[in-house]
Amino acid sequence: MAGSKPLSRFWEWGRNIVCVGRNYAEHAKEMGSALPAEPLFFLKPSSAYVREGSPIVRPYYCRNLHHEVELGVLIGRRAQAVPQDAAMEHVAGYALCLDMTARDTQEQCKKKGLPWTLAKGFGSSCPVSDFVPKEKIPDPHKLQIWLKVNGKLRQEGDTSSMIFSIPYLISYISHIFTLEEGDLILTGSPKGVGSVEANDEIEAGIRDVVSMRFKVVQGTEPRSLKGV
Ligand SMILES: O=C(O)/C=C/C(=O)CC(=O)C(=O)O
Ligand SMILES: [Mg+2]
Numbered sequence: 001m002a003g004s005k006p007l008s009r010f011w012e013w014g015r016n017i018v019c020v021g022r023n024y025a026e027h028a029k030e031m032g033s034a035l036p037a038e039p040l041f042f043l044k045p046s047s048a049y050v051r052e053g054s055p056i057v058r059p060y061y062c063r064n065l066h067h068e069v070e071l072g073v074l075i076g077r078r079a080q081a082v083p084q085d086a087a088m089e090h091v092a093g094y095a096l097c098l099d100m101t102a103r104d105t106q107e108q109c110k111k112k113g114l115p116w117t118l119a120k121g122f123g124s125s126c127p128v129s130d131f132v133p134k135e136k137i138p139d140p141h142k143l144q145i146w147l148k149v150n151g152k153l154r155q156e157g158d159t160s161s162m163i164f165s166i167p168y169l170i171s172y173i174s175h176i177f178t179l180e181e182g183d184l185i186l187t188g189s190p191k192g193v194g195s196v197e198a199n200d201e202i203e204a205g206i207r208d209v210v211s212m213r214f215k216v217v218q219g220t221e222p223r224s225l226k227g228v
Contacts, residue, residue: 004046007092008131010032010074013182016045019099021168023162023188026083027068039164039172046097048126056214058198059122060221062102065196069147069155069204071140072097072128073166079179085124088172090179094137096129096145096206097186098214101193116218124188127202129212130178137209140166144167144207149200157190 005012021040022028050056058065071142076092099120106119137143140159147155164172169187173179196202198218205211 001090005175007074007076007182010131010182010184011051011093013044014046015180015182015184016043017046017048017184017186018173019186020164020188023164024157024190027162027189027193035114035163036207037216039084040170040228041173042125043119044121045088046122047123048121050094050124050127050214051152052212055124055217056079056098056100056127057122057124057217057219058163058196059102059105060120060219061109062105064102064104064105065216066101066193067147067149067154067196067202068099068101068193069145069157070097070099070147070186071143071206073140073170073185074131075170075179075183076134076181078181079170079174080090080206082171082174084167084171090170090174091166092132092181093131094140094206095131096182096210096212097184098127098147098202098204099186099189099213101123103195107194108204113134119125122202128184129210131176132206145205146207147192147202147204149194149202151203153190154194155198155204159187161190164185170202171219197221
């Protein structure tokens with residue numbers, strides 16, 4: 001139950017995972033998408049969390065699983081309609097996160113005007129690092145985040161390039177719904193997203209702060225969904 005566990009194990013809280021999209025101009029460009037005039041966001045279920053030691057499971061319906069490395073911001077105090085200048089008081093700390101994306105499924109959803117849940121919200125779509133307390137990161141807009149696949153660098157971005165800053169995002173979201181203690185905001189991916197296959201190893205980090213490794217495995221197709 002939320003509240004009975006330490007925030008340093010936020011992935012056990014079962015709180016909201018709020019993901020911001022197209023928050024880096026070069027990533028929006030590589031996707032062929034327009035820059036957002038206001039933050040674009042979507043949710044993942046809390047069962048999407050996965051920790052080091054467990055694999056990222058590629059959904060059986062996905063032919064093109066993409067990595068997106070993102071800075072996660074952990075809410076430490078309830079935020080309801082907070083102004084930008086008070087927003088950082090609601091932050092407990094940070095984590096490195098992956099917004100794993102079934103890109104082919106997302107393309108289909110975009111064409112049909114459907115939500116992105118199948119593409120972004122499957123089990124293990126949100127690998128997360130250890131919690132990093134706020135005190136260890138004096139300026140979250142001055143971080144280098146990176147990601148390698150099988151030892152090769154794929155993504156390298158600087159959080160100073162975010163279109164919408166962390167205080168703006170917290171303020172904006174908190175005017176739409178209340179952010180609760182234990183909620184995590186994924187702040188969007190820099191450029192360089194790309195495919196991973198079963199047996200690939202993903203390593204990612206916030207330079208000089210934290211790193212993590214995950215193996216990708218293939219999910220199996222259910223024999224039948226009849227009777228569900
Ligand atoms: O613009 C697109 O086609 C896709 C955008 C995303 O997947 C958004 C993100 O999750 C992101 O920018 O991090
Ligand atoms: Mg993303």
